[in-house]
Amino acid sequence: MLQVTNLTKRFGPGLPPVVEGLEFTVAPGEILALLGPSGCGKTTTLRLIAGFERADSGEVRLQGHLLTGPHTHVPPERRGIGFVFQDYALFPHLSVLGNVMFGLAHLPPRERKARALEVLDLVGVTLFKDRMPHELSGGQQQRVALARTLAPAPRLILLDEPFSNLDVALRSTTREEVRAILKASGTSAVLVTHDQEEALSFADRLAVMRSGRIEQIGTPEEVYHRPRTPFVAQFLGRTNLIPAQAEGRYAVSPLGRLELDRACRGQVLLSLRPEHLELVPANGEVSGEVIAREFKGHDLTYRVRLGDAVYLVQTDYTKRFELGARVRLVPREAAVVVGSGGPLDPEPCPF
């Protein structure tokens, strides 16, 4: 559906690129999330795809048609792409129905109304069709904004932090609903967010961006469980980064002998998430000390000092260890190799 090739953008001569050499595709009906810290170029990428910004180099194609290229810049209104912004941007002087009909000016009046009612029904706000935007809750306004974007049946929808103005509870339900609506209508989408949980739960695939580049792209499970760099491992939730000496499928580490997710040799940096470690009472072996405990309702997170390092371990709420308890850290999963140990590696891992 969407193909982005080698896309690069600078905001001035001599300035570093804000987006550099971006490459990704979005399949028909697929939802891709662009995730990354503030300022890494997510919104600029969306604006380049929408045509609000001109690229310095690279291509954007929709269903094979060139929209952005060396000598091509199709204007935003002729791209067949919908856009949902963070602040909904509903027209305050138009009713819900009026807002949704606005983007359908090309249709005869009767068809406009019928199509608007159809999408209002799809997003579940038909009851509010005659209300003004200020008479709706944030979540309802967001659904109307989505209806307005869906009404002209765009081939692709770009969503820029669309849930960030909603409170936590409304946010997750609206997110689920919007995902279901996109799936029901078979619309492809690119979502920009800096919220890891949102990207993991909303997207079919996600791209983790850093300083204008994609550091890793894959399904949420792949990127979460098999991060390929320390940055990706740390950005997608909490993790323990552990230096170790690899020898095939195992490594010697401060936690003892660890199984690795792939064969490697030499100094490596490993990632083990807090939920992939278990705490066991120690009986004289090499042990760590529980130095902090954080109760989070359904689970507990412990901080354990072992040697010079402090490790995070997440256990279920039934595992109780007192502060000062001596414990052993036992991995429940293979450690993930996320980096080589440094320039002195005799045979560094191939990344």
Ligand SMILES: Nc1ncnc2c1ncn2[C@@H]1O[C@H](COP(=O)(O)OP(=O)(O)OP(=O)(O)O)[C@@H](O)[C@H]1O
């Ligand atoms: N029109 C512009 N002129 C100059 N610099 C810009 C312009 N738009 C964005 N930038 C810069 O480009 C960089 C990337 O901005 P962008 O908005 O794409 O990041 P982002 O990842 O979406 O961040 P956030 O999560 O904070 O919205 C920032 O350093 C920003 O200041």
